[in-house]
Structure formats: structure tokens, C-alpha cells
Amino acid sequence: MSYIYSRQDRRVSDEIVMEAAGINKAFPGVKALTDVDISIRKGEVVALLGENGAGKSTLIKILSGVYQPDSGTMKLEGREVHFDVPLQAKEAGIGVIHQELNYVASVSVAENIFMGNIPTRHGIVDYKTMYEESRKIMAKVGLELDPKICIGTCSVAQKQLIEIAKVISNDIKVLIMDEPTSSLNDIETKNLFQFIHKAASEGISIFYISHKLDELFEVADRVVVIRDGCVTAQIDMKEATRQLLISRMVGRDLTAMYPKEGAPIGETILEVQDLSTDWLKGISFHARRGEIFGIYGLMGSGHQEIGSALFGKDIIHHGKILVNGKPAKIKRPMDAIRAGIAYVPAERKTEGLVLNQSVAVNTVAAYYSKTHPLFVNRKRDSQIAKKWIESLSTKTPSENTIVESLSGGNQQKVVLSKWLELKPDVLILNEPTRGIDVGAKAEIYKILDRLVNEGKCVIIITSEMPELLAMSDRIMVMFEGQVSGFLDGKDATQESVVQYAIGG
Ligand SMILES: Nc1ncnc2c1ncn2[C@@H]1O[C@H](COP(=O)(O)OP(=O)(O)OP(=O)(O)O)[C@@H](O)[C@H]1O
Ligand SMILES: [Mg+2]
Structure with missing residues (x-):
């Protein structure tokens, strides 16, 4: 076997493992796809x-048998293959981590990993083996968890890693990952990259999808750019630059990724005093008009739970919340909306959207529940939806399209529209640009900047360090359910933030 080039001590063979040709x-x-040709070599990482x-x-x-192409052929190790169902692809050695996680919330981590494949001895479930193997498999992706706990209690990041562990517990030739790091933080991402390098050097071929360009420089050997369903460029990662990737992808240069101008900082809008929930211990902070307030923490630090607590989704055991100086009794989301707080959750699919309704209905949903208008005004609803489709460049056939049929990122844009339309005094966004492409990302930052210039206050809970550092006026860092530090946005560095995030 000959090797044509090396990347990060990894050598890619020239043996093509999988190829698809003329896919429509x-x-x-x-x-969705027009005449797509794509191939991957043994041990290659293709983004x-x-x-x-x-x-x-x-x-x-299509590569994994979930959909069948209208036309086109696929070959695996030189032989033509047809996958009528995902199981056939799985048995052929293709493992997939989909953009939408799938797991059974009510059973244990181990049972999820071994779903459909539970180890038995003499016909009896072999729990010992199952738990031991689960531990080993999870260790491969850097996860230390008790395999007996119920998966429903795990964080999104943990679930994502478990999903990866589950897939690699089968023998695979090709591993496909659709935005695997979308809910992982820096450390978890590093672990995942280590795993990817290891898997690739052991000869597994990996298709990798991500909107985080920096990641591609770390993991990919080659990038295939898709625009409007056509492959428009194939770039060797050694020759790629950020600028080049962006221009191939959006068809134009992007001048400013973080178009933040900043706004005059006014009086305090939100004041949180000694807030405690099941996850939070005595949190106090305030956020002001014109301010983008960033919240950061590692997995399990409680940073994610601040949003749900302030939005009335968690039981508040202790503490006070004041909006515009007035105490707000927040027991349910409706109380929060009335007090002028809106919250965009991280798990949009389950928390933020009614999937079988149209883009327009979803866009105006919060607006209706806040204002309780006497009449439904479809014309106005359509206009509102169209405005947001345009401003976030949401890709949808029309505002009447059912949300379920939109791509992951476009669903996210619909959730954002819903809350942006509400124009709350305090807008809390949990992972505001998760799954969103770079062009739309810049657009969202522009909208956040506009909001603070209108005297609103924006709170971003984010695991994306560049976003945190570029957008925040002030940063609060969490550790084990408590505040471990405050930083001024101007002085904050990745190091100083991480220092607090690991406990000070
Ligand atoms: N089941 C479906 N029914 C109808 N349209 C669909 C379906 N799945 C995808 N589409 C459409 O096909 C196009 C491509 O969607 P796809 O999900 O492949 O995009 P993507 O590149 O993965 O985007 P993202 O980065 O947002 O995840 C979109 O216009 C989407 O609305
Ligand atoms: Mg997608």
C-alpha cells in the first residue's frame, strides 16, 4: 500500500473505500442534490x-441508507451497493452520528450503547459484560460515566459522546459525523479530535460535517464544498485558508465575522440575587441595557441551567430576580415572557419548535402568547415570517413550509426568529449560533448588536470561545454550579476564561 501524503503524523492511503457518483x-x-460525485480513501478525513x-x-x-437517491450509484470497497434501509449500511460497515441525536431517554447509558445488540450469556442478559464494555467504549471518546445511570439525566454533550461511542462499538469502515461538536465545549472537542485522529490512523475513513471552520484545519485532510446541492469545490486542507473556504461556500467574501459596534451601557435591567435551583448555588449577577453579557462554563458547570432557571423552567429554591427594578415571580415561562425575558434554548428541536407546523406559525408563536391578540392575522404573520426569512437568509420554499422538512440549521433560524420578533428587554440565548452557517452567524451577531443599540440586554450562554470573547461586554464564568469569576470583555482571553472555568 502506498501513501500519498501525511497530515499530523497520519498517513492516508490511496485506496478508495467508498464512492458515490451522479447522485441526485x-x-x-x-x-436537494444534483449530480454529486464524492469519494473517500482509507484513513482519510473528508469534511x-x-x-x-x-x-x-x-x-x-443517502450514503447511510436513510434516503435512497433518485439516481446515481454507490460503491463500497469497489463493489456496488444499494442500501434500502439504514441497517444494511450499518452491516456493511458504515456508522453514522446524525445531526439529531437519537436515544431512548428512559433507559441506561449502557443499554443505549448496546441497543439491539445486548450481550447475553446462555440467553441471559450479561450485565457485567455490558457495563464493562460500555466503560471501555466510552473511554475511547474520553467519557467517564457510570453506565448504569439513565441517559435522560445526561447533558446534551454527554449524549452526543455516548452516541459516538455507540456507533464505534460496531466494526466500521466509514464513520460519518454530522456536526458532532455542535454541543461540545473546547475540552470535549479536543478529546473527540484525538479520537478522530486515532480512528483515521487505524484506517477508518471519516466524513465530517461542521460549521466551525477552525475545526476543519485540525481534523480534515480534504474539504468538499457543497452549494445548493452541487459539489462546487474540493480543497486539499494543506492549501485551504479560512477566506478561501468561506468564499467557496457562500460565494462571496465575508468582511466582518463579528460586526460588533457596541452600545452605550445604561442602567441595570436584570438583577439576579442569590439564585439557587437543583443545579445552581447562590448565583448573583446583573446585566445592563446596551450590554451583551456572556456566560461560560464547562459541561456540568450549571451555565446552561441559568437560562432555564430565569425562564421559569426549573424550580427556584431560593433567590430573587428583578427586571427593571421590579421583583419578578417566575414560576413558568409565561411569567418570564410577561416580565420581559425571552429564552432561546440549546436543544431547539424539542424545546423550541412545533415541527409539524409552518415556518410562519412557529415564527409568530411567542408573539401571540405574549400579546394575546383578539384576532389571528394571517397576512401580518406571513409578513413577519418573510421578514425573518430574508434577514437570516433562511432556506425554505416559503413561509408556509412545514418546519420539519427544513435542514437543521434552518430550523434553528426559525427558533431564533420567534424570540427576536418578541423584542424582549432581556434576551437570553443558549448557544445562539449552534448549527448555523458562517454567513448567517455574522448576520445574527449584527442583529444582537442592533438589539443592544435599541437599549435591550442580551445574555449569551455559549461554549464557542471566539464568539464569547468577540461579542461579550462582560463575561461570567461558572464552575460547579457557582460563579467562579467575572471578566471584562475587553481584557478577557481564552486562558483567563478557562482558568475560571476549571475552578479558578
Ligand atoms: N425530508 C425532507 N423533506 C423535504 N425537504 C427536505 C427534507 N430533508 C431535507 N430537505 C431539504 O433539502 C435541502 C437540503 O437539506 P439538508 O438537511 O441536506 O441541508 P444541510 O446542508 O444539512 O444544512 P444544515 O447545515 O442546516 O444542517 C433543504 O432545502 C431542506 O429543506
Ligand atoms: Mg444538516
Whole structure:
């Protein structure tokens, strides 16, 4: 076997493991893929890059038997293959981590890992082996968890890592990862990258989808750019620059990623005093008009739970919340909305959207529940939806399209529209740009900047360090359910933030 180039001590063979040629796929009203050719070599990491709705997930769903192409052929190790169902692809050695996680919330971590494949001895479930193997498999992705606990109690990041562990517990030749780091923080991401390097050097071929460009420089050997369902460029990672990738992907240069101008800081809008919930211990902070207030923490630090507590989703055991100087009794989300607080959750699919309703209905949902208008005004609703479709460049056939049929990133944009339309005094966003392409990301930052210039206060809970540092006027860092430090946005560095995040 000959090697044609090396990357990070990793050598990629020239043996093609999987290839697809002339792939076409249409959905009602949408041509998702047009004449796509793609191949991957043994031990190669190929990144798929493209805007929201470009066709990345559709392509990998075809490669893994979830969808069947309208036309085109696929070959695995030189032999033509047809996958009528995902199980056939799995048995052929193709493992997939989908953009949407799938797990059974009510059973244990170990049972999720071994779902459909539970080890037995003489017909009896072999729990000992199952737990031991689960531990070993999880260790491969840097996860230390009791395999007996119920997966429903795990964080999104843990669930994502468990999903990866589950897939690699089978023998695989090709591993496909659709935005695997979207809910992982820096440390978890590093662990995952180590795993990817190891898997690739052991000869596993990996398709990798991510909107985080920096990651591609760390993991990918080659980038395939998809625009509007067509492959528009193939770039060797050694020759790639950020600028080049962006221009190939969006078809234009992006001048400012973080177009933050800043706003005059006014009086305090939100004051939180000694707030305690099941996850939070005595949290106190305030956020002011014109301010973007960033909250950071590692997995399990409680930073994610601040949003749900302030939005009335968790039981508050102790403490006070004041909005515009007035005490707010927040027991349910409606109390928070009335007090002028809106919250965009991180797990949008379950918490933020009604999937079988249209883009327009979802966009105006919060607006209706806040204002309780006497009449439904479909025309105005459509206009509002159209305005946001345009401003976030949401890719949808129309405002009447059912949200379920949109791509992951475009669903996220619909959730954001819903809360941005509400124009709350305090807007809390949990992972505001998760799953969003770079062009739309810059657009969202512009909107946040505009909001603070209108005298609102924006709180971003984010695990994306560049976003945190570039957008925040002040930063609060959490550790083990408590505040471990405050930083001025101007002085904060990655090191100083991480220092607090690991306990000071
Ligand atoms: N089941 C479906 N029914 C109808 N349309 C669909 C379906 N799945 C995808 N589409 C459409 O196909 C196009 C490509 O979607 P896809 O999910 O592949 O995008 P993507 O590149 O993965 O985007 P993202 O970065 O947002 O995840 C989009 O216009 C989407 O609305
Ligand atoms: Mg996708």
C-alpha cells in the first residue's frame, strides 16, 4: 500500500473505500442534490462544508441508507451497493452520528450503547459484560460515566459522546459525523479530535460535517464544498485558508465575522440575587441595557441551567430576580415572557419548535402568547415570517413550509426568529449560533448588536470561545454550579476564561 501524503503524523492511503457518483435527490419543491460525485480513501478525513440547507445531511443520509437517491450509484470497497434501509449500511460497515441525536431517554447509558445488540450469556442478559464494555467504549471518546445511570439525566454533550461511542462499538469502515461538536465545549472537542485522529490512523475513513471552520484545519485532510446541492469545490486542507473556504461556500467574501459596534451601557435591567435551583448555588449577577453579557462554563458547570432557571423552567429554591427594578415571580415561562425575558434554548428541536407546523406559525408563536391578540392575522404573520426569512437568509420554499422538512440549521433560524420578533428587554440565548452557517452567524451577531443599540440586554450562554470573547461586554464564568469569576470583555482571553472555568 502506498501513501500519498501525511497530515499530523497520519498517513492516508490511496485506496478508495467508498464512492458515490451522479447522485441526485429531490424532495417536493426542493432539489436537494444534483449530480454529486464524492469519494473517500482509507484513513482519510473528508469534511463536508456548505451553508444551511446546502444538502450535506441529505448526502450522508443517502450514503447511510436513510434516503435512497433518485439516481446515481454507490460503491463500497469497489463493489456496488444499494442500501434500502439504514441497517444494511450499518452491516456493511458504515456508522453514522446524525445531526439529531437519537436515544431512548428512559433507559441506561449502557443499554443505549448496546441497543439491539445486548450481550447475553446462555440467553441471559450479561450485565457485567455490558457495563464493562460500555466503560471501555466510552473511554475511547474520553467519557467517564457510570453506565448504569439513565441517559435522560445526561447533558446534551454527554449524549452526543455516548452516541459516538455507540456507533464505534460496531466494526466500521466509514464513520460519518454530522456536526458532532455542535454541543461540545473546547475540552470535549479536543478529546473527540484525538479520537478522530486515532480512528483515521487505524484506517477508518471519516466524513465530517461542521460549521466551525477552525475545526476543519485540525481534523480534515480534504474539504468538499457543497452549494445548493452541487459539489462546487474540493480543497486539499494543506492549501485551504479560512477566506478561501468561506468564499467557496457562500460565494462571496465575508468582511466582518463579528460586526460588533457596541452600545452605550445604561442602567441595570436584570438583577439576579442569590439564585439557587437543583443545579445552581447562590448565583448573583446583573446585566445592563446596551450590554451583551456572556456566560461560560464547562459541561456540568450549571451555565446552561441559568437560562432555564430565569425562564421559569426549573424550580427556584431560593433567590430573587428583578427586571427593571421590579421583583419578578417566575414560576413558568409565561411569567418570564410577561416580565420581559425571552429564552432561546440549546436543544431547539424539542424545546423550541412545533415541527409539524409552518415556518410562519412557529415564527409568530411567542408573539401571540405574549400579546394575546383578539384576532389571528394571517397576512401580518406571513409578513413577519418573510421578514425573518430574508434577514437570516433562511432556506425554505416559503413561509408556509412545514418546519420539519427544513435542514437543521434552518430550523434553528426559525427558533431564533420567534424570540427576536418578541423584542424582549432581556434576551437570553443558549448557544445562539449552534448549527448555523458562517454567513448567517455574522448576520445574527449584527442583529444582537442592533438589539443592544435599541437599549435591550442580551445574555449569551455559549461554549464557542471566539464568539464569547468577540461579542461579550462582560463575561461570567461558572464552575460547579457557582460563579467562579467575572471578566471584562475587553481584557478577557481564552486562558483567563478557562482558568475560571476549571475552578479558578
Ligand atoms: N425530508 C425532507 N423533506 C423535504 N425537504 C427536505 C427534507 N430533508 C431535507 N430537505 C431539504 O433539502 C435541502 C437540503 O437539506 P439538508 O438537511 O441536506 O441541508 P444541510 O446542508 O444539512 O444544512 P444544515 O447545515 O442546516 O444542517 C433543504 O432545502 C431542506 O429543506
Ligand atoms: Mg444538516
